[in-house]
Each structure stands twice: as structure tokens, then as C-alpha cells.
Amino acid sequence: MASGRSIGSWLLLVVLGCGGRENTVENVDAQQESPPRADAAPEFACEESFGDTYVLNKLQFMDPGTGLDINDDAVPDNALGHLGQFVNKGLNDSIRKGTSLILLDLIQSGNELFIDYYLGRDWDADSTNNLLGQGEFSVTPEQFDVDCVPRGRFHSVTRKGREFTARNDKWTWVYPGFGTVEFRQVLVHFVFNDDASGFDGNLAGIWTLCGASNTQFSQMNIDNMSFLDAMVNNYSLQPDIDVDGDGIEEVVGDGVRVAKCLDGDGVVLEGRECPCLPQIADGFSVSFSGTGVRAKIRGVKPD
Numbered sequence: 393m394a395s396g397r398s399i400g401s402w403l404l405l406v407v408l409g410c411g412g413r414e415n416t417v418e419n420v421d422a423q424q425e426s427p428p429r430a431d432a433a434p435e436f437a438c439e440e441s442f443g444d445t446y447v448l449n450k451l452q453f454m455d456p457g458t459g460l461d462i463n464d465d466a467v468p469d470n471a472l473g474h475l476g477q478f479v480n481k482g483l484n485d486s487i488r489k490g491t492s493l494i495l496l497d498l499i500q501s502g503n504e505l506f507i508d509y510y511l512g513r514d515w516d517a518d519s520t521n522n523l524l525g526q527g528e529f530s531v532t533p534e535q536f537d538v539d540c541v542p543r544g545r546f547h548s549v550t551r552k553g554r555e556f557t558a559r560n561d562k563w564t565w566v567y568p569g570f571g572t573v574e575f576r577q578v579l580v581h582f583v584f585n586d587d588a589s590g591f592d593g594n595l596a597g598i599w600t601l602c603g604a605s606n607t608q609f610s611q612m613n614i615d616n617m618s619f620l621d622a623m624v625n626n627y628s629l630q631p632d633i634d635v636d637g638d639g640i641e642e643v644v645g646d647g648v649r650v651a652k653c654l655d656g657d658g659v660v661l662e663g664r665e666c667p668c669l670p671q672i673a674d675g676f677s678v679s680f681s682g683t684g685v686r687a688k689i690r691g692v693k694p695d
Contacts, residue, residue, distance in 0.1 A: 438540035440692050446591060447512065447687035448487065448494040449523040451680060452480040459679025460579050460596035463633060469596055469677035471632040472623075490519035493529055496582075496593075496684060498549070498556060505551060507558050507580065509544030509565070510535055515690050525589060525685045530693040546580055554584045563597060574603045576635065576675065590685045598633050600675040601643060601667035605650065620667060621649045629676065636673035643667060 453476030459468040486492035493512035498505060512529035514522060521527055535543055544565075546558040563578040575597030582593040604620035623629040625645035634640050639656030643666075653666035661669055 438536055438692075442497070442689040442691075444497075444588075445529070445687045445689045446496045446684040447522065447527055447529065448496070448682050448684045451483055451487065451492075451494065451682040452476055454594070454679040454681050459677070460581065460594050462577055462579055462596050462598065462677055468679065469633065470679040471629060471676045472599065472678040474627060474629070475678075488519070488523070490514045490522055493522065494682075495529060495531070495687065495689065497689075505549035505556075507546040507549055507556065507582075508542040509546070509563075510542065510689070512687075512689070513693065513695070522687075523685060525687075527685075527687040528690050529687060530691055531689060532695055533692055536692075546578070554586075556580075556582045556584075573599065573607055575599055575678075577633075588686075590683060592681075592683050594679060594681050596677065596679040598635065598675040599678055600635075601631060601641070601653070601672055604676065605664075605667040617649070621645065623676070624650060631674040631676050633675055633677050635675060641672055641674040 453473055454470055455476065456470060456473035457468060459470030459473065461467060462469040483492065487494070493514065495510040495512040497508040497510070499508055500506070510531045512531055515528035515530055522529075537543055544563070546560050546563065548560070549556060549558040551557075558580045560578040561576065563575050565573045565575065578595065578597035580593065580595045582591045584591045601620060604623065605618045607619045609617050609619045609622040620643065624643045625647055630642055631640060634656065636656065641656050642654040643650055644652045644654065650664045650667060652663065653661045653669070653672050655661060655671045656674070659671065661671065666672060
């Protein structure tokens, strides 16, 4: 196991591949593994080592008119801020109950910095100690790719004092109850307090029309209703980010579901599947705010 190194206030965790990785602020002894049973599930093939970790104790949609600037036009991007009134309470209830445990690690490989996102599992099954600064968690093997790199990795991380910023062309968020949500042109920004016991942070990105159409919206009690169906028909929301440069696209509903799309160049594309056609690339901007406290990842365990 490689020797540890410290980077300011943050956790440095790195996955360099199944053969090894750099260690982080805190050294964690390698766990001794017992011989596998004949009926045991396949073992996690990567060598893992975790250091300082942070768990989100609050996460919410930012208010309309506030947020990060995704496309560098000096205007906050947050078309979906209105959804906070419907989602924020349930999201934070799930954090307190331990069903949504979002872990963040800052990692270093050579001269490169990364921020890794994990969906954690409560190590001791006691949700009362998760958010007090000493919570312990595990992560599942599925959150690593075949090269042992975390799937929720943010690249292009820059640091200025206690501030960290990162951008990703694409980022996937696995959220219980909704499934996998994919964002594009993602921007994250964190500021840590003086003693590194916690942080305030923001995340912004573009939720594509196709992604919103493939995510179920159960709040309306309508079978097979997607988030895009609800946003267009119930909340009159339209995409605000022109991703492909041909003008802002529009989605037209029939009162319940998506009926057709208007491409940025004026072409009409009929049918409920139109948001996922190649001509339709735009999406909704969304900005989140959150806070986090120290925690610890004890290891990788399957569900």
C-alpha cells in the first residue's frame, strides 16, 4: 500500500486500478479476507483504500433565480428551481433516515485532483449517528467500473485555498426512488471551513430532455408518467440551455404526456419518444446546494 499524503482539508482517495492506488490523509489497514465459500458472490477485484470522507447532511434544489453559471453567461442557471418546493423535504428526510447517503471524496493521482461521488450504505445500521461527523459507511462494488475507477468521478478539479471547483461533460447520479439521473456540463464548487470538519457546496448541470423523459415521476399517481411529462404538462417548464447551438428546443404536451418536440431550427418531431431523437439535445438547468460533515468509508460491500 502506498504511503499517505495530505492535501489541505480534503480527503485524498485514488483508484489507480486493480493493482494498487495512492493512499490518503488517513491510512486504513488492508482488511484480511477469509477464503470464499463455494456459494459466495464474486469478490470485489479491486484493491481499495479510503481516507477522509464527507457525507452530505443537507441537499436541496436552489431557489429560482439563484444557482451556478453553467454556460458562462454571467446568469445563474436553475430552470428547475421551482421543483424544490416538491422535492426538498423528501430528499432531506431520506438523508436523515439513512436511505440517501451521499459521500464525497477528493482524490489525488500524481498532480491530478478528482472528486468522487458515492452512494453510501450505513455501516452499523444506526441512522442516528450518520450526520454527526463520525458516521461510518460502505460503498457497493457496482460504483466502480471495470478499471476500478469510481463511476461518479469528477475531473478537471482546481483548488484555490479552501475552495474546490470541478467540471464534467457528463455525470450520473443514482438516486433511490427515481433511479439513475444523468446530467451534462456539470459544475461543482465546494468551500471548506477552517478546520476541515465540513463544507458548503453547490452543484449545477443540464438534465437533458431525453434523461427527464426516461425518469419516472410517481407523485402524480399516473402510470408511466415521466418527469418530462410532468414538467411540460403540469408545471409549464421548458428547456433553457441550447446544447447543440441551433436554438432552444420546445416540448409540447397533450395535457398528460409529451406529444411532440420542436427542434431549435423549427422542425416538428411528432411522438412521445421525440425527446430522445438525435436532433433533440437541449435540456433544463438545475442547481443544488448542500452541506457536508466528516465521515469514514469502511470498505466495499455488496448489497
